Amino acid sequence: MNHPNAWIQFALYVGALLFLTKPLGLYLVQVLDPRGRTWLDPVVRPVERLTYRLCGIDPEKEQAWTGYTLAMLLFSVVGLLFTYVILRLQDHLPLNPQGFPGLSPALAFNTAASFTTNTNWQSYTGEATMSYFSQMVGLTIHNFTSAAMGIAIAAALVRGIARHTAKTIGNFWADTVRVTYYLLVPVCFVFALVLVSQGIIQNFQPYTVAKTYEPYTIQVPKLDAKGNAVTTSVPKTDDKGQALKDDKGQPVMVDQPVMVDQKVDTQTIVQGPVASQIAIKMLGTNGGGYVNANAAHPFENPTPLANFLQILSIFAIPAALTYYLGRMVKNQRHGWAVWGAMFAMFVAGALVCWHSEDAGNPIHQKLGVAAADGNMEGKEVRFGIFNSALFATITTDASCGAVNAMHDSFTPLGGLVPMFNIETGEVIFGGVGAGLYGMLIFVVLAVFIAGLMVGRTPEYLGKKIEAYDVKLVMLVLMVLAATILGGTAWAAVSTWGQAGLNNAGPHGFSEILYAYSSSVGNNGSAFAGLTATPADGDMHYNTTLGLAMLIGRFLMIVPILALAGNLAGKRLIPASAGTFKTEGLTFVLLLVGTVLLVGALTFLPALAIGPVVEHFLMRAGTLF
């Protein structure tokens, strides 16, 4: 880690994040108040009013938690069906210059669930599956709405905490409309243009076919007139190349496709409206790439500057929301304490991941690969080790899930960091809104634990934390953990689960564990060797992962909104000498301890048989 440049970039990143937190937080205070004022009012206000009129919304009329939840759920269901239909009917819809067919039911369900829940896990290869219409209309809209929804729910929870003896927690429609119009669209507009300047494409042309410099030949299966592969009968051989004989001493014959040479003298260059999608993909912590390689693809992340802005945009809103929290509960030091706890865990994870990738893999170093270069498998030269490790940490601290390097090829401990980040609930700044409401679950738990330790009724910002509240918190934590571990266990012992693996040994188990963690956590990154859409059409992965996403999203949000409603109705009790202070270093340590303890107790056994054991096997030089 002896790279001064890397430390400068790290310092710049941290500085920029710190600098953005307060102004963006103050802006959020205005955005999340239906009567708030922003400098965009002259332009946006009329559009906002028109929207309310068209949709029959009264922004001033607040909803109880039940109404808020119902609106959120119905809006999600409609959006999910909408995208499902678009994906299924893709071949009948416009803007499909490559003539891609409609998606299969399981894949369409998985994708619709994925984008509705802000997961953006991709069971498909973007550039070879999705038409421009599907990308824009079917997917980009969820990038906006799921992000707006997350922020709205965080705001509703904060209102629940800040208010007392109140019946309502805000208006769902007003929150999402205002977040989209005043925050997401304007920022994305500028951001996307900056990204285009760096080389991200934005057009509606069909893919470009370039005449390559140096033609080469590849081997492809020979096809007959009907398009079926031609096969020939050849003797079967064992591992050592010896011909196998049957009982009668006759050679065992096996069908093998006939291969023919094909000259390749072209390169197909992907095109499409990419920049507009990338901007919201990062800012809204969605993470679903336009193309398969996501932010590693030169058209999604062409330069180190584009990379820097993309990772900054992941944390920008989540960090600002902690300031919003402090402002709303009139205790700014509490907001900063939450920020501090997140920050400490972020730095720790980034350093561990960076160190592991920098140290590289002794198996390859023995072959004469320069040890100082670190583990470059699945990484891009323009980002190098540091920016790849930093990106991996940030994208999983948040529920973003974009990747600029292939996590599947990380060293065991380098890959453990993103996995553990997801499993602790993505509360390290976290997804837009999701990070804050997830962290507040841990805050309530931390306060509860502190209360137990000193033998007092726990209080949080002047409200008693009672059995009902703690039950809701535990419900969230247990459902999520059970879904991740249950799904992993099922897939790990099933034929369909093992059929999808790209790696054997403990790394194969890690691929499964990562998939369910990522789905439940609504992250969307992957140990991408895992094939969830197999050629034989097996639906298990796409269906179970899709359900895991829905559980991870809605069984988290509904109890959280119930908690918001319950907290809003409570009476304030005056602070006394015995009140546990939710600020300062003690609280930060307690909060970090709670997050790590819950995560470790739940997931260490599973991690031990995945990345941990793989680490020792790698050092011993074991291969699979």
Added chain:
Amino acid sequence: MIKLITQSIRQTLLWTVVTGVLYPLVMTVFAQLVFPAQANGSLIQRDGKVVGSALMAQQFTGDKYFWPRPSACTYGTGPTGIAGSSGSNLGPTSAQLQKNVDAAALRTASKLPADAPVPADLVFASASGLDPHISPEGARFQISRVAAARGLSADVVGKLVDQFVEAPQWGFLGEPRVNVLQLNLALDAASPKKP
């Protein structure tokens, strides 16, 4: 309930128009006006024909060219057109990965001794399979081979490589790197006779 459902449907339609149609269209218009070259893929033309993109690696196997990083997706091109961009996704204990890491072959090609360390980027597949760059060390490692194949002195080729070393952006963002396609184009332009 009915009211919430109609509101949901109207909201979905509204966002379809605003974020699904208007936003990408307006962005496209602005992008095409302000940064047309970038917005269309940073394409490189030679004799009026598109030969590739400055942002995408393509395959070079001949000795007279610098080689890009290994690609797990045949540089985005399959027998029937596009191949999805991707890395190998092979894990650290993968036997296949160990087999792919062919440091010895690269040493032989460059006529280097058996203990010469090989730059990691030359043996490891990139994340996208389309990484347009190699490290400066990765380029220098290949100078002797390219120079010999073209009958040029290593000095001349080395100078050209130095010209194509891009420093980290703004001096500190990212890593130093060499764009392989652009280097090879310049190499052809600098060699008077086509080899």
